[in-house]
Amino acid sequence: MRRFTAMPVWQFNAAASPTSELNPTLGVNLTNLEKNLPRPIDVLGTVKDLGTGATLGTWLQSQSPVPSRQRQYPQVGPATALALPTTATAKRLRYTLALNSRDIPRALPNDTIWRDVELNNYYAYDDGTAERYTALPAFATGQQAAFAYRFDLNKTDHVGGLRLYPVYTASDASTRPVTIAVWADDGGKPATTPLATKTATLPGTGPLPNGLPYVEITFDQPVPVTGMFYVGYSQPSTGRDLHYGLDINNSFPPGYLWNRSNAGAWDSVHFVPRRGALMMRPVMTNNVTTASASAREAAAYSLYPNPARNTVSVAGPSFARAAVLDAVGRTVWEQPAAQAGQPTLPLPPLAPGVYTVRLTLADGRTVGRRLMIE
Known part of the structure; x- marks a missing residue:
């Protein structure tokens, strides 16, 4: 997708067009293992619904000779070549690029690459794997430090909660408090006062709820949002940095991650090098406003x-x-x-x-x- 690795299916369906959330450029660099021999090669890009097993169509199909004496060359196409179905059912879609390398034995183990797209009930900039971690500093005075992601809705909605990916180090083997929040937009940055907050205690080292690395914290009442909004978390001044997963294989649009200092000032930030997605995922409700039971x-x-x-x-x-x-x-x-x-x-x-x-x-x-x- 153009901005996300996952998004609510109803927000995808509410986009301006069936392809506006898809990436106009998608592909990989192919490596020629037979550098002295130009050969014809078939390239096929498909999209499959993993829930039903049905192949929805192709986003790339070509046949061309491998350039002689060129070690690498790109194979790209637009994801927008195939408009996805706008059904209300949640779905996981697999975009695959496969090569028919014919009689090149060394190419066979590396002839297919794929990437999944989740259309469900949450937004994500990460792919679910943490190669590194990051942390907010723990301040002894002033406001709690905070991270917040920006999101742009295609239709009004409610935030039901936030999924976080805590990482426990040797010096951080205990429970940890955390506060999640939703902020309205204030001139292109999060507002000073949040729309809603919820404080919870995450478990320490060991099995997390549901056996998952993600922990979901739910607001007492879903939070209504419209247009541009921000969602994220802060930590109290506990005297220790608390770590959360960082996916270095993906990123977010420039200006979409914000950091609040202990003086209460918001600044947009990025990770170094300029790739990396903080692993937090807001869960949306599709305007369902009922809360969980006590x-x-x-x-x-x-x-x-x-x-x-x-x-x-x-x-x-x-x-x-x-x-x-x-x-x-x-x-x-x-x-x-x-x-x-x-x-x-x-x-x-x-x-x-x-x-x-x-x-x-x-x-x-x-x-x-x-x-x-x-």
Whole structure:
């Protein structure tokens, strides 16, 4: 995509055109291992929906000779050559570039490259892998230091929470407090006063919630946003720097990452060298404004057996409907309308791992319960 590695599917669909969020230039440099022999080579770029297994079409298709005595040469095309479907279903799309190198044996192990694009319920500038980490300094006085990303909406929305990627070092093996916030725009920078904040304590070294490196902190009430807004986090003055993941293989548009000093001043920043994306991802709600149920209400529900295989039962008060989400928040099963509210959930075959059973209550609030699948 042109700006993101992932974005909410409804925000993608609300773009000015079906291709306006896609990158006009996409491709790689090919390396010629047979530098003295020009050979014809076929190049095919495709897009596949990993959820359905269907190939949606091609974004690049060409046949040309490999230039003689040229070690590297580019193969590029526009991602906009293929307009993606604007269905409401969340989807993971795989952009692939494959070479038919014919009778060049050394090329066979390296003849395909791919990149996934997630259209779900969150924004991301990173690809989910942390090659390095970064930190905010812990100040003894003044305001808390903060990082904030800028986002430009295609339609009004609500921020439900923020996913962070904490990295624990040998000197940082304990729980850590963190405050997430949403800011409105103030002349091209975050406003002084946030629209909403939420303080939480992240777990220390060891398994994180849902077994994931990302930890999601949810606002008590989804935060309405429109046009340009900012979302990020700050840390209290604990006397230690707290580290978060940095993806050095991706970046963000210039001027889209902001840092607040302990004097309260905002400045746009970048990482050195000029690549690197701080791994924080705002989760959007598509204008759903209901909040999660309280911790006491949520504690009234339990799942058994847990771990489970094909069927799991819900013990607790009545609920309106149920769904199962995978580790990255994608819905992998929803209770059919004819079974809505029934406590026994006949699950489809699911890969072993950690899932979340989301129960929607009669008033629209939700409860999440952790489920292990064997």
